[in-house]
Amino acid sequence: MATENPASFLDPALDRTSIAPESAIDRDQLVTWYRTMCLARTCDEKLGALYRQGKIVGAVYLAVGQEAICTGVVSLLQPDDYFSTVARGLAGWFLRGVEPKHVIARWLGRDVPPSHGRELGLFLADIEHHGIAPYHNGSMASWIPSGAGFALAFKVRKQPRVYVAFTGDGATSPGDFYEGLNFAAIHKLPLVVIVENNCFAYSTGNAAQMPVENVADRAPAFNIPAEVAFGNDIFEVRRVAKRAIDHARAGNGPYLVEFKTFRTRGHGEHDDMGYVDAGLREFWERRDPLRLFREYLAGAGGLGEAGVKAIDDECAASIEDAVAWAEAQPAPAPETVTDRLFAP
Amino acid sequence: MAVITYLDAISQGLRDEMRRDENVIVLGEDIAVFGGAFKVTRGFLEEFGADRVIDTPISESGFTGAACGAAVEGLRPVVEFQFADFIACAFDQIVNYAAKNYYRWGIPMPVVFRGPSGGGFRGGPYHSQNPEAWFTHVPGLKVVQPATPYDAKGLLVAAIRDNNPVIYLEHKHLYRRIKEEVPEDDYVVPIGVAEVKREGSDLTIVTYGAMVHESLAVAERLSREGAECEVVDLRSLSPLDRDAFLTSVRKTGRALVVHEAHLTGGFGGEVAAIIAEQAFDALDAPVTRVAALDVPSPFAAQLEDAMLPTEEKIYTAARDVLEY
């Protein structure tokens, strides 16, 4: 693939190589978000290592490079709002209280709730503890109809709650994307669709996935508002997502936000990304969301290099502890395989 | 007790549950303003309002997925497919989301999928199918197929109260043809329990759905000829009441399995295999199946009749098993 002009990688109006909030934000908040993103990055890197060591079997999928989106969006949710992620939402889970040790144990196929070895560590549903709704991540876009269903339940019960469905760019092509948003728009359901456009669906670029430049260009079919924004700036993510969440919560129906981003690892760790242009990689590496946030915090954010490094070190240590805990968990007993097929 | 049709029994069961539990909602195409293609939900919109009786766009996968999500959140949606044939469009949401949700997460999903199914009235390839085997192959789904008004109401109420996804296949050809006394009050027919619809000692006919009626007619005819058939109506295919038909086969020593769906890969193959595995010693004749031919449902009367299992075909097969 020929190296393209960097300007064509991203609309210059969206682009930036440094970030800062529009108005002052509480220091503790900033630290919480940074720690969440850093923890997710550290955890993902560890998962990749465990995969290469053969300790995680099958495949492993990481969210490296996309941490700002779910962190920013989930930071805006109320405790009784629901969300669902696909493959790039680890930081969002952590912000909602999911512990790395449980995620790693699930990746290792250990007997831990709620799936007890029945599902990959990539997927999680835990309404009771984290407001993460069960979604059918098997088939792309299937979570848009079910997200509309949760939102329908909120509406029928007159509850001011929202459902946030994270989705990839590739997952906006299957019929379920259309059917789910169509239904949600007809009934003005509180469904917020956050599209993480990371330039690729597995190896297939946007241009081979859709006849429009932006996913957001599809929104007129549903007569709903849509925006395109830069997804590697946590402050921008929060600014834009807040409009979407407020709109849905107020009873105005669905809202779509498309965040431009990039996954800096392969689709899964088995993928060498041979289909990615070197210039594109470099372009996005300079715009890595953790790097942008770190530079802000160490500088104008007031934490200083030492302050930020202390958080980095803390994350590294806690992931090591999490791995030790996870490896000590038992595997599920074979005789449990037929348990829990039906609810009582 | 009033004598009502199979259709009215379904309608009554659904209406009663909606009155009892405000979490029950219904959704599907043309079910609100129009009352449904077959009028199962006639008057529901007026009684329960547009929040609970929802006309959906033509998007089976979309409204099925929505029903599944709403079910997790505590509603008890009953989805009507206009014809069971179009459940194919929602296949993914049913087999990959609904069926697996509890196993994966331990989170219940109480949702009912009503599929007006079956042929015999010249509906052609897309308004005649019996799709039960598509779903009995999928762990995590319950599949029921009532044959009588009493069972239709009782199984629907049981399905709505069940905390799992239930595929409820109602046979269109029974809607207005089959009537019986049905209690007005609250009762359930438990899912997973078969019923012996007629007792006999010479041959067991294991069947369900519309073919229960054909099988009973054959049993009467054979009775006049001196052979007594026991007709076991499975009612639920998943979970399956194996004991009911195994007990019967151990008594009669002969088994005929009858269903309206296609022969190959049909549910009858499963029943036959269970009998072969667990009641082999009791058999005096090969387990035999009567089912639809392995072709799509044709439109012309002569072709559809040739394709469907008829009373005559069941009678001939039954005689063969009895005389083996």
Ligand SMILES: Cc1ncc(C[n+]2csc(CCOP(=O)(O)OP(=O)(O)O)c2C)c(N)n1
């Ligand atoms: C219906 C369906 N077809 C194919 C797949 C296999 N698959 C899993 S992820 C994926 C690419 C998804 O791309 P995108 O939506 O852009 O998300 P990303 O991985 O980039 O975050 C594919 C093809 C699937 N899960 N579902």
Ligand SMILES: [Mg+2]
């Ligand atoms: Mg993508």
